[in-house]
Amino acid sequence: MKTLRRVLFPLAIFPFKSIVNAQKKDSIPLKVRAFFADKFPQNRDLIVDFTQTAPYKFSSELQGADLPDNRVKSFQQIRAGANIYFIKKKNWLLGTSLNYRYTSMNTEHPVEPGAGKQEKNFHYHTEAVNFNYFSRLFNKTAIYTASVSVDGSNQHFERARGTVTASVILKATPKTKMIIGIAGFIDPSAQIPVLPIFTYENKFNNGWVLDILLPKKMLIRKDIFANGRISLGTEMDNTNFYLYRNNRTYEFRQVEINSGAMYEHNLGGNFVGILKTGIRAVPRARVFDKEESFKDYIFEAKYQPSFYLDVGISYNPFGKPRTK
Template identity: 50%
Template structure:
């Protein structure tokens, strides 16, 4: 689930708020305007396609420098569904289903790990179930969650993980929303097992909105035309997939920072999205699935490349005043 856990953070925090806000005249009701707007952070159903321009990458195998290689083609198709299926008083149980298909074609110079030197296709899936509880702490709304997830490829399930969060809504009014929290990942392969979660959104009087969700994204966005929105900024994601070699299973994992422009357009309950800009990957590694990310066999440092992404999503949570 690592490549999608940042999106799951948004689901964990915002979906319970929406669920309990509909019939309350409290801070939850003021918070719902940020969740059920034209362009919600978490989409119930989403499909997207990404392609990158060719790029070079430096590489190491078992600590030994290899000759520079070139990625000629890199494409991904992602699909995910996020929804809740149980609600009672202050409890919800929600689920996140994710699938990713990656195709890549690197220049074959017989110098790298063997899976990145020719055209390959990789399937990846993850499934998560989350129990959420909303209560109050210091007269503020508090959200507590526990998530269990599994992931794998088309052949088998490969890893199970746990994910715990606790967050506090410090401010929620017509102009500003601030949520602070802490997340814990129960997984020996994770790079950062404990990290803060910060969500800040502020609507300026000129129509621009500052949207900061750390460690996920930093953006400035504004509604344009009658049903459109444009955004500038950076968004971080984690991509991974599993590979089988010599009767062992390895994981390829990379952190992606996409910086550029996003345009979204709403038609009914559907939202079309176009994104383009520059993708930076600080490091990509291959490691035994039973080891940690820091105990790697192969490492690549790709140069920046241009990306373009097309997506369509469906979300029935519509704020009527924004229709």
């Protein structure tokens, strides 16, 4: 994966999971609607969550010079997102994705020499228009997507990006689903301009389900109680925002590997409560000039793993209650 999920998994890629059951061309619209009506859909139409991590230490360097070891005393995030489809036709879908993230970090010592304030608050948002087209390729259902997005801070819009993908459903049975594909990124800051995609889901006889979407996640999950589901495994996430220094714009990016457990509970009325916890590992974080790429960084940090807790709630207008 790119080291950042935002470049690896723009929202245009997410519809893959919403059409994995569409093996026949004439049934695509019905299968899409059926997926969104599932009690635990892959794409949440509306979602809000809060993340808190335990304190953790990190080492860093600025313009090639090592800085003293430091410590993040507190890290919190509030995120809100919406996935909305404007038009649903037999062979294509048109929609939008809207996301906002507020990040608050409090370090023990100033990251920048001479800086006086350790606590920093950042606002980041993205808006995208997504187009999905379904057709046939080698007698298999093929999905083509295109996405155009912009992002920015509370001060400015900063960057425009594009994503195109092509994928083929190799298998779609009640027990097993498999998709292969490729994604291309129109973004000068992307670390990897082209990325392979692999999706696999398998239902075992004991009720557990293996859910893989590479390189984003590897999970096993199972329905429990009357309206719950537990998932165990690893997911990748990211944090990024813009910084303004000396009349220049910089971007901060870090990839996060979250390993642990997630519990989801259907609260009724199409609301789903979400609780995640485990260990978060951050291989590296970088700051680079917006006009440059991720590899041309001026600041890099390496963090120790930390405990994290995430609490959220989603609302899915197309959902419907399901009983066992």
